[in-house]
Amino acid sequence: xxxxxxxxxxxxxxxxxxxxxxxxxxxxxxxxxxxxxxxxxxxxxxxxxxxxxxxxxxxxxxxxxxxxxxxxxxxxxxxxxxxxxxxxxxxxxxxxxxxxxxxxxxxxxxxxxxxxxxxxxxxxxxxxxxxxxxxxxxxxxxxxxxxxxxxxxxxxxxxxxxxxxxxxxxxxxxxxxxxxxxxxxxxxxxxxxxxxxxxxxxxxxxxxxxxxxxxxxxxxxxxxxxxxxxxxxx
Numbered sequence: 405x406x407x408x409x410x411x412x413x414x415x416x417x418x419x420x421x422x423x424x425x426x427x428x429x430x431x432x433x434x435x436x437x438x439x440x441x442x443x444x445x446x447x448x449x450x451x452x453x454x455x456x457x458x459x460x461x462x463x464x465x466x467x468x469x470x471x472x473x474x475x476x477x478x479x480x481x482x483x484x485x486x487x488x489x490x491x492x493x494x495x496x497x498x499x500x501x502x503x504x505x506x507x508x509x510x511x512x513x514x515x516x517x518x519x520x521x522x523x524x525x526x527x528x529x530x531x532x533x534x535x536x537x538x539x540x541x542x543x544x545x546x547x548x549x550x551x552x553x554x555x556x557x558x559x560x561x562x563x564x565x566x567x568x569x570x571x572x573x574x575x576x577x578x579x580x581x582x583x584x585x586x587x588x589x590x591x592x593x594x595x596x597x598x599x600x601x602x603x604x605x606x607x608x609x610x611x612x613x614x615x616x617x618x619x620x621x622x623x624x625x626x627x628x629x630x631x632x633x634x635x636x637x638x
Contacts, residue, residue: 440484458510458591458601459502468591519548550605
């Protein structure tokens with residue numbers, strides 16, 4: 405199989421299995437995947453109040469986390485390829501611990517109100533002040549398909565954050581929430597390629613549970629060519 409400059413072996417295998425020509429993906433990537441921001445994209449990134457992120461734990465398992473901003477700027481673009489992230493993680497989420505062990509980070513910038521999203525991959529370092537310094541290796545915009553429009557205005561929250569917990573099975577509440585969901589985020593990791601986080605959307609029920617385990621699945625389509633082979637359960 406021909407070596408790809410932009411895609412790892414698993415992605416290429418799925419491209420072939422879906423009937424696509426990997427050379428076309430390669431040409432698209434060469435035109436689209438930039439290692440930095442263009443001026444017009446800085447305003448979008450700095451205005452985002454939500455993002456999904458992918459990090460990797462010590463065992464090499466990918467984790468998806470969420471960034472929220474409540475009345476404060478979440479992302480500050482320092483130059484064309486470096487972002488400072490005001491990280492609010494203090495509720496047991498594994499992100500900061502993961503970055504201390506593996507500096508791969510994927511960030512999906514999402515504005516659901518305007519149905520706009522963009523994906524990035526790179527490496528990150530947690531600073532002494534708790535900020536995350538994120539250096540991009542690639543950034544590109546995505547189409548608005550399956551983004552459900554909803555208001556996302558930051559509001560003050562008086563509720564206390566709960567400590568994260570883990571389980572090897574899905575509870576009754578977990579299963580009910582997943583069945584009603586119209587949006588999901590998938591974190592993936594492939595060695596020497598990086599951490600990646602992908603947005604998935606559909607009508608409620610598009611996520612299908614396999615028993616009461618942590619595994620969920622959704623209908624496989626051609627767009628899975630950029631995520632399926634690098635997914636790891638955890």
